[in-house]
Amino acid sequence: MRCRKAQKLIAVRVDRALSETLEEQVTRHLADCRACGDVSAQTGRLGRELDTYSTPPIRGGFTERLMSRLDEPRVAVTVSPWWAAVLRPAPVVLGAAAFACGVVVPLLGNGGSQIAVPLGREVAGGSAGQLASALAEDSVEARLLELLPSVEE
Template structure:
């Protein structure tokens, strides 16, 4: 094994990231190579030396300062809350506006109220279609019943 390869394995072995077979081969090489043995020795001490490099502790209020700098993110709830915030300073205005809106709706729909009460106008489009289909089906059934009475001849004139 070449020194460079052995040293690379020794480096990774120090971190426990090498399989047993590779580690064993590099270890055997280091036993017979003084340069690689010195390398392994220095690496083991390097870790201890690096611990001497201290870093400062964060100052008080770090989290508060970060939170103060965060931009607002607009979610659905945020939008609703912002609307409520807008409405909060003028509850009287909101009440007047709601009253005017209600009166306007009554005036707009008031003229049609009679027809709105009738069943036909109350029906939506698809309900009306459904009723028409039902009517056609019952008409066909009625014709079938009459033809049976007249002897099953489809071409025979229908009884009045």
């Protein structure tokens, strides 16, 4: 048996999931191979290390709290999607855009003040830019979610 195969089987051996034949082959290999013997010992020790990871005690009343929630309308696990933070200022931006269209643009049309030109551009550009970036980020999230595999292997 080659070391590579033996070392894979050692992991299965830890879980007592090896067949009798394979168990015998691995044991024979371990008797002759110091490197695999080290891996075997370390794998055994890893199990003891993992045992040190305990969980804190769980609060009582889990079932009662859950049963009282059964009638609630189903709520998503997270409170709000990430893009909600981007769209939250949308009313302000839309208001500013309406202001630009209703007040600044007519002023420009009437050959209004020179100050209104950069102001009008800034507001109009800002709202359009924010909307575009919100949409772009929305598609970025969709693409990211596609790229991220469900099991990260």
